Amino acid sequence: MDRKGVLTVISGFSGAGKGTLVKKLLQDYDNFALSVSMTTRKPRPGEKDGVEYFFVDQDEFEKKIEENGLIEYARYCDHYYGTPRSYVEQQLAAGRDVILEIEIQGALQVKKKFPEALLLFVTPPSAAVLKQRLEGRGTETGDVIAKRLARAYEESEGMDAYDYIVVNDDLELCVRQLHGMIEAARSEPVRQSGFIREIREELKGFREGAE
Amino acid sequence: MDRKGVLTVISGFSGAGKGTLVKKLLQDYDNFALSVSMTTRKPRPGEKDGVEYFFVDQDEFEKKIEENGLIEYARYCDHYYGTPRSYVEQQLAAGRDVILEIEIQGALQVKKKFPEALLLFVTPPSAAVLKQRLEGRGTETGDVIAKRLARAYEESEGMDAYDYIVVNDDLELCVRQLHGMIEAARSEPVRQSGFIREIREELKGFREGAE
Numbered sequence: 001m002d003r004k005g006v007l008t009v010i011s012g013f014s015g016a017g018k019g020t021l022v023k024k025l026l027q028d029y030d031n032f033a034l035s036v037s038m039t040t041r042k043p044r045p046g047e048k049d050g051v052e053y054f055f056v057d058q059d060e061f062e063k064k065i066e067e068n069g070l071i072e073y074a075r076y077c078d079h080y081y082g083t084p085r086s087y088v089e090q091q092l093a094a095g096r097d098v099i100l101e102i103e104i105q106g107a108l109q110v111k112k113k114f115p116e117a118l119l120l121f122v123t124p125p126s127a128a129v130l131k132q133r134l135e136g137r138g139t140e141t142g143d144v145i146a147k148r149l150a151r152a153y154e155e156s157e158g159m160d161a162y163d164y165i166v167v168n169d170d171l172e173l174c175v176r177q178l179h180g181m182i183e184a185a186r187s188e189p190v191r192q193s194g195f196i197r198e199i200r201e202e203l204k205g206f207r208e209g210a211e
Numbered sequence: 212m213d214r215k216g217v218l219t220v221i222s223g224f225s226g227a228g229k230g231t232l233v234k235k236l237l238q239d240y241d242n243f244a245l246s247v248s249m250t251t252r253k254p255r256p257g258e259k260d261g262v263e264y265f266f267v268d269q270d271e272f273e274k275k276i277e278e279n280g281l282i283e284y285a286r287y288c289d290h291y292y293g294t295p296r297s298y299v300e301q302q303l304a305a306g307r308d309v310i311l312e313i314e315i316q317g318a319l320q321v322k323k324k325f326p327e328a329l330l331l332f333v334t335p336p337s338a339a340v341l342k343q344r345l346e347g348r349g350t351e352t353g354d355v356i357a358k359r360l361a362r363a364y365e366e367s368e369g370m371d372a373y374d375y376i377v378v379n380d381d382l383e384l385c386v387r388q389l390h391g392m393i394e395a396a397r398s399e400p401v402r403q404s405g406f407i408r409e410i411r412e413e414l415k416g417f418r419e420g421a422e
Contacts, residue, residue, distance in 0.1 A: 123410065126409070126410060126413060127410050127413035127414045127416075127417060128413065130414075131417065146417075149414060149417045149418065150417075150418050152414050153411070153414035153415055153417070153418050156407070156410060156411045156414055157411075159400060159407050160400045160407065161400075162400060163399070164395065164398040164399060164400075165398050165399075165400055165403040165406065165407065166398060167398075167406070177394070177395075177398065180391040180394055180395055181395045181398070183388070183391055184375065184388075184391055184392045184395045187375040187376050187377060187378075187388065187392070188374070188375060188376075189370060189371045189372075189373060189375075189376055192376040195376065195378070196367070196370050196371065196376065198337070199334065199337060199338050199367060200364070200367045200368075202337060202338035202339065203338045203341075203360060203363050203364035203367055204364055205338075206338060206342065206357075206360045206361075206364070207360065207361050207364050
């Protein structure tokens with residue numbers, strides 16, 4: 001069988017709980033490899049190279065771009081963020097399912113390069129809940145929250161391009177749904193091409209044997 | 212919410228166990244409505260009108276075709292078989308998930324009229340197992356089995372047009388997979404259009420409120 005892993009892209013509104021979801025998904029299920037992004041921003045206290053991000057300088061990042069070594073990248077607040085290609089391709093080839101937690105622009109770039117990727121958009125059950133969650137963190141100023149909500153509005157324009165809208169209301173339920181979507185994706189013809197080819201050959205053999 | 216049910220089309224090789232699968236799916240889960248086909252063939256002993264099929268004569272069937280009252284139909288062995296439109300549309304509008312168990316040609320017709328329909332192709336784990344199952348029934352002659360296998364080969368050409376390939380090896384597992392695929396389909400943007408519209412409106416409101 002030439003089964004390849006499923007490339008799952010998880011994005012959605014800031015404050016939708018993507019990080020917690022992904023963490024729980026990796027805890028509850030095997031076979032997932034989490035892709036680590038590359039960035040030119042400086043590590044915050046406690047962040048380790050290769051864990052939260054691969055921390056590189058601008059020259060190194062731009063060299064990666066030129067080499068086509070990133071499957072997506074974007075620039076925010078004067079810093080680059082991107083997904084190294086090699087890790088993703090190695091894991092998929094080994095049959096592992098890869099999770100990318102990235103922004104919407106990046107997600108759409110990935111879909112262009114990997115049309116069989118599964119794009120999941122995580123959202124709270126309503127915009128009111130999103131606002132509450134952002135305010136509830138207590139770590140952001142009103143100004144930052146307003147900016148995040150304005151950005152969420154812009155991002156909501158891209159929701160239709162996703163394969164699934166994942167409403168994160170109950171964490172346990174949401175993780176099960178997410179897992180179910182990835183499970184289902186394993187049965188898509190594009191990932192069953194080896195099986196389809198084999199059964200066709202075998203059926204063809206029967207027909208020729210009967211003639 | 213304008214949530215509509217999922218229209219699931221189940222087809223696959225004769226001998227793949229579709230009937231048993233569908234029966235178990237309806238037993239194990241609620242919210243499914245099984246569409247009953249219309250045919251011009253005569254009822255077999257024990258078959259009831261409206262249960263196995265709606266039994267009609269040729270004039271009535273052709274009138275239905277003219278009225279655009281069927282979402283798909285085909286002719287086999289001098290008889291018509293088709294799916295009445297009204298039942299399917301009523302159930303979907305009421306938010307119930309509808310199951311159609313039909314042939315491949317019909318499945319592709321449904322996909323044209325209902326692009327958001329979920330097409331599942333049920334197959335045994337190999338052609339050898341398919342052959343065993345057909346022989347194991349003990350009700351068919353070698354000639355009939357050879358014809359079914361030849362037809363399976365032709366049908367295998369259409370597998371790529373399906374959303375999912377469902378390998379029916381273990382019945383329990385297979386029913387759970389099937390259910391998972393239908394569950395996932397509920398989260399597709401096309402079925403979450405009401406939710407997407409609402410959250411966008413709400414986010415837009417926040418932005419305007421903040422200005």
